Amino acid sequence: MVHQKNGLLSDDALTRPWDGASYECSIAVIGGSTAAYMAALTALKLKLDVCLVQPQRMVGGQFTAQALPASDDGDLLRHKADLTTLNGEEFAISKSQRLFRRRQRQLQPVAGQIVEDPGGSWVCPLSTTPVAASTALNEKLLPYLKSGKLTLIPYAEPTSLVLAAASNETSVRRVTGVMCQ
Structure with missing residues (x-):
């Protein structure tokens, strides 16, 4: 299955064609x-x-x-909401990107907690394994x-x-x- x-x-999820298939x-x-x-x-x-x-x-x-x-995330995602700025993670990416990022964080908790950057990257706002x-x-x-x-x-x-x-x-x-x- x-x-x-x-x-x-x-392995059963993958198709390995024979020659000429x-x-x-x-x-x-x-x-x-x-x-x-x-x-x-x-x-x-x-x-x-x-x-x-x-x-x-x-x-x-x-x-x-x-x-x-995802080092090409850009500075927009680093913005946090305040009186003059929107939250970049909420408004700078698509819904599917947001869901993907949220799921990665859930899959790699740190000390049992969901954190913004589980990989601790200095290159971008989110890194995971x-x-x-x-x-x-x-x-x-x-x-x-x-x-x-x-x-x-x-x-x-x-x-x-x-x-x-x-x-x-x-x-x-x-x-x-x-x-x-």
Whole structure:
């Protein structure tokens, strides 16, 4: 049964194609970045079936496989509410980012308490271990993996595009597939 432990998805959550295997889906997302993760999750929330192809086992890019804090958060998130300033964490990021950040904090308590920066980073206002970030990211994907709406193919990289010939109506060729190894 599809599950996760210590931030890693179980083997049965992953698809390991044989040579020449072909998969059809509404949207193929190629890459292991945080942006690729969000593109896949957004498409899944729109009730599309998705094939996520990435070079690593862990989803989430800089938060997980690269083991980096979100150092591009910027100064806006450091602002705390006062009479003239809004709370950056509340107003400078999207709801999904806020929920992700909240979940990471819950997954990495310090001395039994939920704290603003569990990793104690001086680079950005929030850092956690890759395990906490990966667990938070995987939780959102698990229902789609279990239902078959998401096909996750790790350890694969694109090698070429499959293009459809231009039609009589347009001279534009269309990408119809991606070859990976």
